[in-house]
Amino acid sequence: MTGLLDRREVTALLLADRGDLLVVAGLGAPCWDVAAAGDHDLNFGLWGAMGGAAMVGLGLAMAQPERRVLVITGDGEQLMGLGSLSTIGVAAPNNFAIAVLDNERYGETGMQATATASSTDLAAVADACGFVATVTADEPSEVERAIAMCRRETGPVMAVFKISDAIPPQVVPPRDGRLLVSRFRTALGFDG
């Protein structure tokens, strides 16, 4: 049985009053969830490069140390980049957070179980890699605290949201990588 939380509700709360928050979305459903919360120049949604979302976030956090960086990704995507949690633990960016929308399934490919359905605890992995704080939210009552961690607490932090395996309607952001980069950089004041 998968989790209780609603992925779109969690994502909307993560991005509420986002201000100058910089957002990286991992490929698949998290990319659609972030788009559903509203397209934004400071979103970088991945349509490929599975396993890379957290490290894109690290590069961004290092380049923009005064801004908050939030990576929103899925359990399967994060499992493919498990080693990056070690790298991020060492780099220790204090402006960096990962929110994992964990339905314990490969949702785009037939709902096969991921390792988080049985033996792998992503928050525990991040803890063991030296993240400053982690939390796993199983119940609606735990969401507010996990959101606050992602938005405000000294990083690197990870919040794992145990979401249901429901598949909401697909909301697609722009897929032209050059456009995504250009508008993101322009919004930060650089040449596109």
Add this chain to the structure above:
Amino acid sequence: MTTEPNAEPSWVGPTHRALRDAEVSIVGYVPDAGLTHLITRLDDDLSVRTVRLTTEQEGVALATGAWLGGQRAALLMQSSGVGNCTNMLSLLNTCEIPAVLLVTMRGQSGESNPWQRPMGQAAGRSLELMGVDVRSATSTDEVAALVTRACVDTFDGHGAASAVLISQSVIGTKLFTGDAEQWDTDR
């Protein structure tokens, strides 16, 4: 001749300066014996922040994030690590992210570890297949100039990622004698 690996090869200082002059400020790497001295210089350089990666593909994503945030990144790896990067290089290609890769070669002529040969022989072509502009430095005195040119092409010119392959004729070949590590090099 056989030399101890603790003397800095002559290409290292100019190559470090080439990266600095190109305003590279974030460098990701997986260590390689051929890169030891350059890594030490970059780790000690206050104008550069280095990230030690668990696998080379992390570096491709790191460089993407750095560029999104307005900074220039370079990646250092051994030729075997190029194979680890292949799908992640889609990022640089699809999003036109400029990044410069320095790749120290194994598996070329003179290699005494056959396990290094397949990826060493495929590294340059793999990068080209993924849209990276590849050049090879086969002598010590051309490494820094090729890195400078790669940085100009990538950051100011065509915008595609560039790689400089640093041949075993530059870094030497590792000897496996059962004794302490030795390198055969003409550097």
